[in-house]
Amino acid sequence: MRTLARRLTTILLLAPVALIAAIVVNGSLSAFAQPAAVKAPATLVTQGRAVFRDDTFGDEAFWGGALQLHKAIEGQKLGGVGPGVSPKTALAVGLKVDAARIPAKTAAAIKAGKVDLNDPATTLALLKLNAVVGVKGTFDRSGRHLTALGITCALCHSTVDSSFAPGIGKRLDGRPNRDLNVGAIVSLSPNLQPVTSLLGVDTATVKKVLASWGPGRFDAELFMDGKAFRPDGKSAATLIPPAYGLAGVNLHTFTGWGSVTYWNAFVANLEMHGQGDFSDARLNDAKKFPIAAKAGFAHVTHTRDLVTSKLPALHVYQLSLLAPKPPKGSFDAAAAGRGKAVFDGAGKCASCHMAPIFTEPGWNLHTPAEICTDAFQADRSPTGMYRTTPLRGLWEHAKGGYYHDGRYKTLGDVVAHYDTCMSLGLNAGQQSDLVQYLKSL
Ligand code: HEC
Numbered sequence: 038m039r040t041l042a043r044r045l046t047t048i049l050l051l052a053p054v055a056l057i058a059a060i061v062v063n064g065s066l067s068a069f070a071q072p073a074a075v076k077a078p079a080t081l082v083t084q085g086r087a088v089f090r091d092d093t094f095g096d097e098a099f100w101g102g103a104l105q106l107h108k109a110i111e112g113q114k115l116g117g118v119g120p121g122v123s124p125k126t127a128l129a130v131g132l133k134v135d136a137a138r139i140p141a142k143t144a145a146a147i148k149a150g151k152v153d154l155n156d157p158a159t160t161l162a163l164l165k166l167n168a169v170v171g172v173k174g175t176f177d178r179s180g181r182h183l184t185a186l187g188i189t190c191a192l193c194h195s196t197v198d199s200s201f202a203p204g205i206g207k208r209l210d211g212r213p214n215r216d217l218n219v220g221a222i223v224s225l226s227p228n229l230q231p232v233t234s235l236l237g238v239d240t241a242t243v244k245k246v247l248a249s250w251g252p253g254r255f256d257a258e259l260f261m262d263g264k265a266f267r268p269d270g271k272s273a274a275t276l277i278p279p280a281y282g283l284a285g286v287n288l289h290t291f292t293g294w295g296s297v298t299y300w301n302a303f304v305a306n307l308e309m310h311g312q313g314d315f316s317d318a319r320l321n322d323a324k325k326f327p328i329a330a331k332a333g334f335a336h337v338t339h340t341r342d343l344v345t346s347k348l349p350a351l352h353v354y355q356l357s358l359l360a361p362k363p364p365k366g367s368f369d370a371a372a373a374g375r376g377k378a379v380f381d382g383a384g385k386c387a388s389c390h391m392a393p394i395f396t397e398p399g400w401n402l403h404t405p406a407e408i409c410t411d412a413f414q415a416d417r418s419p420t421g422m423y424r425t426t427p428l429r430g431l432w433e434h435a436k437g438g439y440y441h442d443g444r445y446k447t448l449g450d451v452v453a454h455y456d457t458c459m460s461l462g463l464n465a466g467q468q469s470d471l472v473q474y475l476k477s478l
């Protein structure tokens with residue numbers, strides 16, 4: 038008995054020592070306390086990058102199986118329908134090509150003008166190389182025919198540096214593709230019935246809505262509330278935001294739906310139509326979200342969940358994407374220095390956009406009235422609010438304008454708006470200095 042008690046005492050005394058040893062060996066508590074499926078951060082970044090770039094979460098069942106988009110890309114001549122999509126057309130609707138995935142020989146042939154960029158067969162070849170950013174083709178045994186098509190996060194949230202040719206170059210993850218005409222691409226689908234039946238409208242109406250979006254825009258709330266147009270008749274779509282510079286930011290999306298990982302799950306399941314499990318009881322609100330409530334989006338399950346196991350890595354990768362630094366000479370440094378003083382002082386900007394994350398540490402939502410704006414988009418979110426946008430990398434996404442719907446064409450327009458809204462009384466010099474500071478972030 039005594040020996041057993043002594044042994045127990047020894048074990049109890051040594052347990053904390055073993056724990057500390059494990060922490061020291063692993064460098065952190067996380068490796069000790071987390072389930073085996075969750076790997077070390079460095080591994081998660083690499084895994085998350087692969088998910089972000091190349092994982093469709095099984096959404097081929099929607100884009101290929103239901104919408105038959107692959108047939109429109111292939112074209113009638115190659116076994117699909119319609120004229121097909123040539124690389125020229127694909128680049129014109131804003132799709133990007135990752136030059137790193139084109140073998141040197143093919144690249145040389147393109148440079149020498151020996152590749153027909155007007156032929157849909159070339160698009161198929163690029164898809165086979167997995168070189169079209171964010172689009173994944175599935176081929177039959179012969180390798181010549183597309184049997185399905187899927188999309189990944191990179192479709193909207195990556196672009197390229199055009200170092201090879203316009204629209205072809207080095208991949209830049211996290212940068213919003215403000216050239217991408219999602220509406221025009223979806224509109225190519227030979228079968229829009231899955232969308233018409235979800236929204237309860239006819240094909241002509243769906244096409245009108247898709248045509249209203251334009252480049253760099255998408256409407257993530259349409260499948261929830263069915264609201265395609267604002268009261269002023271303009272499209273209800275928002276700009277595609279950057280997916281960089283988000284670490285340390287509490288709530289995400291323009292209207293603060295949730296955290297990064299919340300939104301990743303939301304998008305993978307409800308927008309991309311991947312096959313996973315998703316839960317958010319707020320979508321049962323049939324008054325706010327009639328489409329989502331009817332479709333049962335508040336609680337989605339699949340026999341094989343192709344999303345949830347990828348969320349940890351995708352989350353870490355998202356947070357690892359830093360905002361790109363402004364290029365040398367893209368702003369006036371002296372003016373930016375003076376502008377910082379305006380931002381922190383007379384402009385009162387720093388009361389919401391707090392450095393270094395440039396949103397509020399903590400609760401980062403505001404009523405539409407606080408920023409003198411309309412409530413339309415805020416009211417399409419469970420929050421009824423707008424999220425203070427983290428401002429780093431503003432220089433990079435000037436295309437399409439600023440604020441959730443791009444209503445301000447330039448940073449100068451944004452500053453003028455605040456000057457009126459908050460009766461700041463900033464003179465022209467202060468306003469232009471402030472713009473230079475914003476460009477320097
Ligand atoms: C079809 C285009 C499209 C695809 C594909 C897409 N997104 Fe988005 N993403 C958007 C739009 C549009 C918004 C803005 C939504 C809103 O605010 O209502 C957004 C918002 C976000 C945000 C919030 C950014 C912020 O400032 O808080 C994150 C994070 C994000 N997406 C990550 C992802 C990830 C990860 C994937 C893949 C699972 C993905 N997105 C797929 C278009 C897309």
Ligand code: HEC
Pocket residue numbers: 291380384385386387388389390403407408410423424425426428431438439440441442448451452455456471475
């Ligand atoms: C009350 C909090 C608050 C204050 C004060 C404030 N902002 Fe904002 N800011 C916001 C919110 C919320 C948004 C998102 C609006 C939207 O997307 O519709 C925003 C958006 C922006 C954007 C657009 C970012 C983008 O990528 O579209 C810029 C630029 C900006 N603010 C700069 C400023 C400047 C400069 C000041 C000071 C003159 C300022 N803000 C003061 C809350 C604030």
